[in-house]
């Protein structure tokens with residue numbers, strides 16, 4: 382079979398097509414049309430291999446499933462190669478202004494080391510930074526978020542999410558009996574991320590799309 386030593390793959394970290402080196406490989410399930418062992422020699426079979434490999438530039442890991450089809454002793458061909466990880470369709474928060482990115486990175490780092498309260502506080506701070514960058518004024522965060530909505534930066538659904546992040550953040554900051562669970566922190570972080578992607582990343586990509594089509 383075609384032993385792979387490396388893969389060409391789009392690395393989301395490097396943001397380019399890279400050469401990635403294989404560090405582990407394993408066989409998945411095999412299915413054969415053979416009815417008895419005597420038939421096996423010329424019966425069609427289907428099989429999967431799994432590869433783990435690393436980007437040679439940044440060490441980003443990938444998991445790939447390679448599907449094969451063949452007849453023993455005659456031929457074997459790769460029918461499909463699927464990148465299972467990282468999930469390519471995910472839109473990443475990019476094009477974030479520095480102050481927003483600093484708060485976002487801290488929220489992400491907090492969550493990944495199970496510091497759920499700081500994760501929620503930094504998520505709320507992301508929203509503060511967004512309001513400042515977009516000149517959404519008001520006497521408190523609640524008013525500034527409403528202003529964000531009035532100025533057309535977010536729609537009413539995102540405004541609801543933003544207020545929820547603000548409220549949980551407030552409780553985490555002021556109520557000493559309030560426990561932030563992992564589930565709450567993940568939701569707060571995910572909704573914060575979605576708001577940032579909507580305001581900054583997708584807006585920038587859409588502008589780029591429009592200018593390409595001119």
Ligand SMILES: [Zn+2]
Pocket residue numbers: 392393394395396399436437438439440441
């Ligand atoms: Zn890379």
